[in-house]
Amino acid sequence: MAVFKVFYQHNRNEVIVRENTQTIYVEARTEEQVRRYLKDRNYNIEYITKLEGAHLDYEKQSEDFNVEQAE
Structure with missing residues (x-):
């Protein structure tokens, strides 16, 4: 198993705005x-990126780091 970071917008029908x-x-x-x-x-x-090594360790330090389990 691996941890992936997913960058997304809340509405599929809207144009992507980086600030959102x-x-x-x-x-x-x-x-x-x-x-x-x-x-x-x-x-x-x-975008979806696989987190490994030092990058994963860095992300784990964030208070927003909460992993969901894909089934």
Whole structure:
């Protein structure tokens, strides 16, 4: 399993505006599994990145670091 950071907008039908970008963390095996997990949410996904090593350690220090489990 890996942790992925997902950058998204709340409304799939709106144009992406960087200032409105939100992030969530999802634990899954693949990026495809993350996308399937979020499919039913009305998110406009900008980017998904796999967190590893020092990058993951850095993100864990954030008070917003809360990992959702993809099934």
